[in-house]
Amino acid sequence: MRTLAVSSALLLVWVGCAAAAQTPGTRLTGDVDHPLFGHAVAVVEDRVAVGAPSDVEGIGAVYLFDHDPTSGWSLDTLLEGSIAGSGGTFGHSVALDGSRLIVGAPGSESAFVYVRDPTEGWELEEHLESTDTAPDDGFGTAVTLAGNYLFVGAASGDGAVEVYVFESQTGWSHLQTLSAPDGGAFGTSISASTELAVVGAPLADEARGTAAGLVYVFARGGGTTWTLKAVLQASNAEQDNHFGHAVTLGLEPLSDVPFVMAGAPGAGLNRAGNVYTYVELDGMWTETNRHSPPEAETGDGFGESLAVDGSLAVVGAPGWDDGVGTAWVLARDSEGSWNAEARLRAADEQYGARFGFSAAVEGNHLAVGAPYEDASEPDLGATYMYDRSIVLRTALPALVPQRVHATTFPNPFRTSVTFVITAQASGAPLYLSVYDVQGRRVATLSDGEPLREHHVIEWSAHNRLSGVYFWLLRVGTLRRSGHVTLVR
DSSP states (O other): OOOOEEEOOEEEEOTTOSSOEEEOOEEEEOOTTSOOBTSEEEEETTEEEEEEOOOTTSOBEEEEEEEETTTEEEEEEEEEOGGGOTTOOBTSEEEEETTEEEEEEGGGTEEEEEEEETTTEEEEEEEEEOSSSOTTSOEEEEEEEETTEEEEEEOSTTBEEEEEEEETTTEEEEEEEEOOTTOSSBTSEEEEOSSEEEEEETTOOBTTBTTOOEEEEEEEOSSSOEEEEEEEOOTTOOTTOOTTSEEEEEEOTTTOOEEEEEEETTOSGGGOOEEEEEEEETTEEEEEEEEOOSSOOTTOOTTSEEEEETTEEEEEETTHHHHTBEEEEEEEOTTSOEEEEEEEEESSOOTTOOBTSEEEEETTEEEEEETTOOSSSTTOBEEEEEEHHHHHHHOOOOOOOSOEEEEEESSSBSSEEEEEEEESSOOSEEEEEEEOTTSOEEEEEEEEEEOOSEEEEEEEOTTSOSEEEEEEEEETTEEEEEEEEEOO
16 A cells, blocks of 8 residues: 655754754655655755655656645655666656656666656656666766756766757757766766766775765867866865765856865765865866864765755755764855855654755755655655745854954964964864965865864965965854965
8 A cells, every 4th residue: 555645844953053943844755665765856946856766676766746835745746667677776866957857777777858748747758778888887876957968877887977968859869978087986976057067976086095086077168069177176085085976066146157066975074074165266176165064973974965056055964873864054155155054854863764865955945865764664765845945034043153363473474374263152163274376275274173262273384385375264154364475
């Protein structure tokens, strides 16, 4: 017997607050025939697609829910992956764009394109199978759709991304295959616009360690060909950081300048995870922000899932608290910094549920998947929907000091300079970095160390050239900056 559940059950815990506040939210579930509900989520307008890639026959399904302002979320369509065949993992990845839905089924090396007919509902438009990758390459691991361009990742082994283009006369046709010389599960994550494509390779062996991870940026020229433009790496790259496990591409709200956010769930303090932001400045992609979870515990997996829409981002940390899982809501301030605004948690927390395994946001809707939640059946899974306006309207301010003072001496200096930082409150993460005149980070002096009332931090610049260097200090939403001059 199949049952579907739609209920109010989302807990919101505000950053810096000791108590949790119960707020309206909606918990969606599938049925017992399709476990792992919430393994993948996608949101567009008032619609959410939820992948449940493993049923009793290993085929999977995708649920489509529509939102009505009066009645809330209700099931519109259930698509079952019978075409995918046994082991198809239909619903492992999903993407929505307008009236099209893309479903990845890496178990059968397939991707499926559906289009919504106003009268007939969702109809299969195309069944895509790999043209360039070998069997068992995981074609369908990741999917994304941007206008008339479709990207399908095949991330097993070295990995590849196949690009398709839609023409009204001929339908979908294979355009080219993207690859990376470093391999490393290239195609695990993909995000794209009609001009840029970003691909994660979290197992790539960056110079500073095995599986440190890399992110590749491709651009479309005047025609239809996509060309590699940049290879991004984390400024604090280390072995097993898995940088690029999740990627997302966004636009600066006012300037429409593109930016990239990339998750590294094994990086940072206690290897709790980091999320990095990159912006293209004068043709060069530069790391401008590095984000750590306000509560950094080993195995949190902060950055395992990632979604952005305008000035709001959702970052999943499914390993938090022995796999209970959580998701952080980040908001971008007027100066371009991303700051933690709220933490989302399931009301009925369960160890191993991995809330935050997947995330999506568009318009007024946030979606967070917990595919291993087993309220009624083992690993049945759930997806939690949240109202963006409530998050931004209700969020309480974080406990961040309003007075932080920083001085440097000597300035100018010859070999080293000392930063003295004083604050009226303590405990919030302190970030202090130094940049050269081209905007490249040359030193990280504090990477989330808990703020105390008094810090003395020295920067030795023995291997640096004479000139001006800029420093940036961040504590929550508060920023301080200045410059020092190195004289030889």
